[in-house]
Amino acid sequence: MSELTKKLFTLAFIREGNRLLLGYKKRGFGQGRWNAFGGKVEAGETPEEAAVREVQEEAGVMVVGGVEKVGELLFTFEGDPTAMHVMVFSARGYTGTPTESEEMKPQWFSVDSLPYSLMWPDDELWYPIYLRGGKFRGRFHFQGHDKILSEKLEEVQTFD
């Protein structure tokens, strides 16, 4: 077995009743796809702090009341020794108006009509768990960025 290096990332949701705020990724990893907000956890930051910072930087809104962890995902890519370890959070509240940033263009979507065909292919597998209030743990192995070669997904009660 070759060694995997794991890099820590966040992904955070802003949800208001039946609508979910997603952002169109204008550049970088996942460019051209709709996604929640997030990025690398910087040195000296907790994943929760990084999630709050990324929401502010990318969507222009402030998280109020902190974030709740809802999922943990591991993404690996054929031929790449670096795995993305993504902590998924949901904001308890927010203030401000979503505003386009250099990196993302935010837009509200009804949870019943999310643009899955324009999102990462794993999203339609685990979003439904989040949307009904569940927590999850999953791993997805990709060929390129479009094809899932193997997957494992489970609903969990806690993360410890």
Ligand SMILES: Nc1[nH]c(=O)nc2c1ncn2[C@H]1C[C@H](O)[C@@H](COP(=O)(O)OP(=O)(O)OP(=O)(O)O)O1
């Ligand atoms: N398969 C996948 N499904 C998904 O829903 N989100 C994914 C994903 N693979 C990666 N992501 C998310 C995790 C993270 O929020 C984002 C990647 O982070 P970025 O590269 O945008 O990080 P940064 O914003 O720190 O980058 P820079 O600001 O360009 O340094 O994409």
